Amino acid sequence: MKTITFTCETITPMFLSGADQRVPELRPPSIKGALRFWWRAMNGHLSLEELKQKESEIFGGTEPAQRSKVVITCPKDKNFLKPSTKDKFPEHRGNYPLSRNTPVNILNYLAYGVYDYRDRFTHAFFDERQRFDICLRFTNETKVDEVIKAFVVMCYVGGLGAKSRNGFGKIKIIKAVENKENNEIDITQSLPKWKNLLKTNNSKSNYTSLSDSVKLFSAKEVSSRSYDNALKIIGDAYIHARKNMGDGHTYNTRRYIAAPIVQDSNSFLERHSKSYFLFLDEENGGYRGYILFVPYKYVSGIGNENLKKGKSIPTDVLEKFDAATQKFNEKLQEKLNLERL
Structure with a gap:
């Protein structure tokens, strides 16, 4: 049995908890x-x-025989994450959508849902620059490489906890140690780079x-060692693009980016998350912000379900979806550089 222990560090505040959102918790599930x-x-x-079948083979499924081939643990004796005592984010104010021309903090805007309009956190969280261990134990070693690749992308691009698509819950890997048959091997330098995995x-x-x-x-520039400056840069760029999709209460075009909570009841689009992921990476002693666009054919499967509800589907929905993005x-x-992958 092979075990790989990743020592990680939070780059941005991490809103990760269980049923009680007032208590942050490093949760393996x-x-x-x-x-x-x-x-x-x-x-x-x-x-x-095929995706469902292979996923069940690795991570487990609903059938009794479909046990997970990878077990995730967070050793309590090596994890000293402390709940944050902060009551606000660093200040980076500007005129953003839904602010009704009143300057609001861009970090508050990006964290909307865990930070409300009354300027208070509704969820507890862990601060940036805290370290913790995540252990992956493999009962079958045939899929180790692809799980490691997914873990790397999860850490840097995806993140953990609420508002991870908006730049929160980002972590970096400090060290990776493989333990097999009581032999420990430092594999940190052999881990794949997240850009290469895209x-x-x-x-x-x-999907x-x-x-x-x-x-x-x-x-276009590397920020200081402070995460908030780097997050502000890409947050401003995201807001700049969003403003050009209509004002805060116009959904005709913006709904193709992400269907909002409140929209026309006759809309043929169900609520769906945006295809954009905001994140940071450490570079030259500071942080550089990134936005990853991951498109998929969301609108390709809306026809039959909406027809059952009596909703009409525009014939040019795919074209409108592509035009909006x-x-x-x-x-x-x-506002940003487009990198070549």
Whole structure:
């Protein structure tokens, strides 16, 4: 049996908890859920049926015989994460959507849902720059490499906890040690780089997955050692693009980026998450912000279900979906660099 222990460090505040959101908790089930998501994202070449089968073979399924081949633990004796005592984010104010021309903190905006309009946190969290261990124990070693790759992407691009698509819960790997038959081997330097894992020749799938349509945008400058400055840069770029999709209460175009909580009851689009992931990476003594665009054929499966509800489906829905994301990406590129993968 092989065990790999990753020593990680939080880059941005991490809103990770159990049923009681007032108590932050480093939870293996939450980590495993995020790992499964990114494993699926890295296997977009598979059909949905194949994906479910292979995922069950690695991470376990509903059948008794489908036991997980990878067990995740967080040793309590090596994890000293302390709940944050902060009552606000560092200040970075500007005029953003929904602010009604009143300057609001960009970090509050990105954390909306865990930080409310009354300027208070609704969820407890762990501060940045705290270290902890995550252990992956493999009962079957045939899939070790692909799980490690998914783990790397999860850490840097995905993150853990609430608001991870908006830049929170980002972590970096400090050290990785493999333990097999009581022999410890430092494998840190042999871990794949997250940028290399984004390259693929796959075409877009019906679920969130990496493909040849993925785009990576990066900040034009490296920020200071403070995470909030780097997050502000990409947050401002995201807001710049969002403003060009209509005002805060106009959903006709913006709904293709992400369907909001409140929208026209006759809309043929169900609520769905955006295809953009904001994150940071350490570089030259500071942090550089990134936005990863991961498109998928969300609208390809809406027809039958909506027809049952009596909702009409525009014949040009796919074209509108592509046009909206293309415009959004063009606006991002006005503020950020488009990298070649």
